Amino acid sequence: MLIATPQSLHFEAPLPLRSGASIRAFDLAFETYGTLNADRSNAVLICHALNASHHVAGVYADQPKSEGWWDSMIGPGKPVDTNRFFVIGVNNLGSCFGSTGPMHINPDSADGQVYGADFPVVTVEDWVDAQARLLDRLGIRTLAAVMGGSLGGMQALAWTLQYPSRVSRAVVVASAPNLTAENIAFNEVARRAITTDPDFHGGHFYRHGVVPKRGLRIARMIGHITYLSDDVMNAKFGRQLRHAVQDAAASTDYRYSTQDVEFQIESYLRYQGDKFADYFDANTYLLITRALDYFDPARTFGGSLTQALAPARSKFLLVSFVTDWRFAPSRSREIVKALLDNQRDVSYAEIDAPHGHDAFLLDDVRYHSVVRSYLDSLAAEVGV
Amino acid sequence: MLIATPQSLHFEAPLPLRSGASIRAFDLAFETYGTLNADRSNAVLICHALNASHHVAGVYADQPKSEGWWDSMIGPGKPVDTNRFFVIGVNNLGSCFGSTGPMHINPDSADGQVYGADFPVVTVEDWVDAQARLLDRLGIRTLAAVMGGSLGGMQALAWTLQYPSRVSRAVVVASAPNLTAENIAFNEVARRAITTDPDFHGGHFYRHGVVPKRGLRIARMIGHITYLSDDVMNAKFGRQLRHAVQDAAASTDYRYSTQDVEFQIESYLRYQGDKFADYFDANTYLLITRALDYFDPARTFGGSLTQALAPARSKFLLVSFVTDWRFAPSRSREIVKALLDNQRDVSYAEIDAPHGHDAFLLDDVRYHSVVRSYLDSLAAEVGV
Numbered sequence: 181m182l183i184a185t186p187q188s189l190h191f192e193a194p195l196p197l198r199s200g201a202s203i204r205a206f207d208l209a210f211e212t213y214g215t216l217n218a219d220r221s222n223a224v225l226i227c228h229a230l231n232a233s234h235h236v237a238g239v240y241a242d243q244p245k246s247e248g249w250w251d252s253m254i255g256p257g258k259p260v261d262t263n264r265f266f267v268i269g270v271n272n273l274g275s276c277f278g279s280t281g282p283m284h285i286n287p288d289s290a291d292g293q294v295y296g297a298d299f300p301v302v303t304v305e306d307w308v309d310a311q312a313r314l315l316d317r318l319g320i321r322t323l324a325a326v327m328g329g330s331l332g333g334m335q336a337l338a339w340t341l342q343y344p345s346r347v348s349r350a351v352v353v354a355s356a357p358n359l360t361a362e363n364i365a366f367n368e369v370a371r372r373a374i375t376t377d378p379d380f381h382g383g384h385f386y387r388h389g390v391v392p393k394r395g396l397r398i399a400r401m402i403g404h405i406t407y408l409s410d411d412v413m414n415a416k417f418g419r420q421l422r423h424a425v426q427d428a429a430a431s432t433d434y435r436y437s438t439q440d441v442e443f444q445i446e447s448y449l450r451y452q453g454d455k456f457a458d459y460f461d462a463n464t465y466l467l468i469t470r471a472l473d474y475f476d477p478a479r480t481f482g483g484s485l486t487q488a489l490a491p492a493r494s495k496f497l498l499v500s501f502v503t504d505w506r507f508a509p510s511r512s513r514e515i516v517k518a519l520l521d522n523q524r525d526v527s528y529a530e531i532d533a534p535h536g537h538d539a540f541l542l543d544d545v546r547y548h549s550v551v552r553s554y555l556d557s558l559a560a561e562v563g564v
Numbered sequence: 565m566l567i568a569t570p571q572s573l574h575f576e577a578p579l580p581l582r583s584g585a586s587i588r589a590f591d592l593a594f595e596t597y598g599t600l601n602a603d604r605s606n607a608v609l610i611c612h613a614l615n616a617s618h619h620v621a622g623v624y625a626d627q628p629k630s631e632g633w634w635d636s637m638i639g640p641g642k643p644v645d646t647n648r649f650f651v652i653g654v655n656n657l658g659s660c661f662g663s664t665g666p667m668h669i670n671p672d673s674a675d676g677q678v679y680g681a682d683f684p685v686v687t688v689e690d691w692v693d694a695q696a697r698l699l700d701r702l703g704i705r706t707l708a709a710v711m712g713g714s715l716g717g718m719q720a721l722a723w724t725l726q727y728p729s730r731v732s733r734a735v736v737v738a739s740a741p742n743l744t745a746e747n748i749a750f751n752e753v754a755r756r757a758i759t760t761d762p763d764f765h766g767g768h769f770y771r772h773g774v775v776p777k778r779g780l781r782i783a784r785m786i787g788h789i790t791y792l793s794d795d796v797m798n799a800k801f802g803r804q805l806r807h808a809v810q811d812a813a814a815s816t817d818y819r820y821s822t823q824d825v826e827f828q829i830e831s832y833l834r835y836q837g838d839k840f841a842d843y844f845d846a847n848t849y850l851l852i853t854r855a856l857d858y859f860d861p862a863r864t865f866g867g868s869l870t871q872a873l874a875p876a877r878s879k880f881l882l883v884s885f886v887t888d889w890r891f892a893p894s895r896s897r898e899i900v901k902a903l904l905d906n907q908r909d910v911s912y913a914e915i916d917a918p919h920g921h922d923a924f925l926l927d928d929v930r931y932h933s934v935v936r937s938y939l940d941s942l943a944a945e946v947g948v
Contacts, residue, residue: 199820301820361797361829362789368830369785372837375823376778378762383823394760398782401753405746410889413745419860434858436583436685438850439759439767443857445745446752453756466822473827474818476803505794505889 182238182255182262184211184248188278191313195273198474201300204287208314209271209278210234213254214262216320222564223320224265224555225311226250227328227335230403230468231460233277236269237262250329252543259552264564265324270314272307274299274467282463283386295463297383302467304331304475308338312346324562325555327351329540330507331468334475337515340492341477347494349558351551354504354540356511357485357518358476363506366406367469370399374462383463392462397453399465404452409503409536417445485518495525497554499547501539502532527554566622566639566646568595568632572662573701579657579694582858585684588671592698593655593662594618597638598646600704606948607704608649608939609695610634611712611719614787614852615844617661620653621646634713636927643936648948649708654698656691658683658851666847667770679847681767686851688715688859692722696730708946709939711735713924714891715852718859721899724876725861731878733942735935738888738924740895741869741902742860747890750790751853754783758846767847776846781837783849788836793887793920801829869902879909881938883931885923886916911938 188209194202211234216223226236228249237254240246254260254267271279282299285292315323326339326347333355340350359367374380374395381388405413422441424432434442441447481487496519500512509530519526529550533539539547572593578586595618600607610620612633621638624630638644638651655663666683669676699707710723710731717739724734743751758764758779765772789797806825808816818826825831865871880903884896893914903910913934917923923931 199818201820297823301822358803360794361801361803361827362792362794364803364827365785365789365797365829365833368827368833369782369789371822372785372834373757373782376781397760398753398757401749401756402786405749405753408746410744410746413749417745419742419745419748419863432863434583436585436858438685438755438847438854439681442854443745443748443752445749449749449752450756463822470822470826474820479803479816 182213183241184213184235184238186211186234186278189314189317191310195306195310195313197300197306198303199301203273203280203300206273206280206310207278208273208310210314211236211269213237213267214265216266217564220320221322221324221562222265223315223323224260224267224325224327225315225323225339226254226267226269227307227311227326227332228269228272229328229330229332230472231456233275234269234271234279235277237267249541253548253551259548260327260555261559264559265555268314268318270311272302272468273310274302274464276461276464281461282383282467283461294386296386297463299463299467301470304334304338304471305342307471308335308342311335311339312343315346321346323347324558325349325351327353328355329353330355330537331472334472338475338477340494340496341489344491344493348561349495349497349554351497351499351554352512352515353499354501354507354512354537355515356507357478357514359473364473366402367473370402371466371469373398373402374465380462383466385462391457393457396457396460396462396465397450400453400456400460401449404449406506407536407538409505409534411503412534412536413445415534417443417448420444422447485514486521489515489518489524490522492519492522492524496527497551498526498528499540499550500530501535501537502530503534504537504539506537566597567625568597568619568622570595570618570662573698575694575697579690579697581684581690582687583685587657587664587684590657590664590694591662592657592694594698595620595653597621597651598649600650600702601948604704605706605708605946606649607699607707608644608651608709608711609699609707609723610638610651610653611691611695611710611716612653612656613712613714613716614856615840617659618653618655618663619661621651633925637932637935643932644711644939645943648943649939652698652702654695656686656852657694658686658848660845660848665845666767666851667845678770680770681847683847683851686855688718688722688855689726691855692719692726695719695723696727699730705730707731708942709733709735711737712739713737714739714921715856718856722859722861724878724880725873728875728877732945733879733881733938735881735883735938736896736899737883738885738891738896738921739899740891741862741898743857748857750786751857754786755850755853757782757786758849764846767850769846775841777841780841780844780846780849781834784837784840784844785833788833790890791920791922793889793918795887796918796920797829799918801827801832804828806831869898870905873899873902873908874906876903876906876908880911881935882910882912883924883934884914885919885921886914887918888921888923890921
């Protein structure tokens, strides 16, 4: 079993942000797996999505259940084989898992308060700039690959535009060239649930010793619905009653309550919401959903994705999942088309997995085979 | 212009409910349009969905903008022609628009408190029983038609099962034989937003002089997303920025905020949420979404919808909309199939309207033509 060791680096130079603000100094939490080869050509950077972190693969020593969020994909002998590649997981700025974020001391605060709602708005592009500084410090000029799913896929795509000469291949899974109005709408409802929670205190809840858990729970419940497909939800929960599941001898009669759990799906969502509210930071949730909303490389090209993707020089693998209604295959195909318009080398796989958006995190043999083949050919190219 | 006049009737006999509880006495608010013919054979009952009422058609005197919620469908010369039919709109028990509901005095309360959270759980079947009593009082033995969209369609379907001899035709629009897990999930998130609002007070907020507006706003925002199609949301709002819409000279640059409105879709959802929280009752929201969750005629027939619909004797028109992902056409087709299994007379139209679930309320020429033809043939049958 791969043992993961969290690391951290401090960066003194201010990071200018797309908003015009800047972060004065910052830390980035990261992990690495495998060994960097002599000519430093086998590095693979993994970018994370909404609620994940730098803990991508393996487990922590003495914590056998602490698998990284993409552990099925990354490790010795896995599709992204850490016997051949040097894999880097990095926690994004504004997150709540080690990199500088809203719960850290704001250096501009006279009385040493934490950032809270004053943490600057960060974008996908800003994250990529910060990740590039991490690579500089690790002595890595060029990535064999940058890879991510969902919001992580947006970062992978942004890498190929901001640092085209530093990326050989990009693997963009279950992603999109921007969010649709419906996507933004779901993010906005989740944000409103958090910001209108009386315990949010305008984002400065830390100094009140409270956490806007009600809002976080609602945000997570909404998220969970959109990560799953209607089909998989029906297969997993259907209209099953909670008490009938808990007690096989219980009747299948309704209990007739508006506030108690009646259906199994309700119990599942409440559990997921409770769990999330216990560990996730409310300001981080706002920051990360906003980064999603703002990502739109075509915006400054009059909406032309083809023009926006012209700077890219890497090869690409795009993967989408047919039951993903949050980041539908049609959105990946927009990226594929824009890349082909620019005569880029693009592979594309549309996987008929039933799991909706969540599929990108799951162990589907067709999906993993596609990534494995792509990384195998990269390994041959790199000579590892 | 049709002038509507709200009416109300009091019912003294207790109404037994599916939960085992009963309502001791109750009022039903209703409106009628057109004239009941001599042999009382031209009555059409309209059942309402989540946030609607008995005010189905026309306007109130001196309130020119007070159109009923289905005014495009019902009125003189309209698809449901009030020159020929006697149309009845009725407000359901538990609602907040005039019929007995959570904000009314609980007769079982020693100190004259309102029901609040103690209002009994009501089901689609209970509503139909109450509506049948209204028809008794109006001297109507048989409905020429019962008609409704969404939750209203569930009531129309239930009418054909509970009172098969009292319905000639049922028009079931954008409905389903039960909710999917995803539907229940969206209802549950909305309910949790309301019940975890500190102003909810377990449903007894009236006595505290507050309203759980935060929760109601979130509930409504979630609802709105699911009523619209992704396409119509993109066409209507896309990624348009709020300040660019308000001020044509404004730049199209982002303003970089996690809490302020940035996109037009956010502004729209906040507005809809605010409006709803000003007029809708939180306990009613819980009751009506639960009635949706609970409706499932096949449940007591081992899941066989064919067996469940065997008692129906009426003719049926089913209508669905291809972009409706809340009550997808496949759900209407389940009803059509089960009715055909029972050799019932069924017409079915699948309308390629772009508006998602909301389409059932809108004025689409193909949709209205289908309903018009169906009601025309009914008029001929009835002789009006």
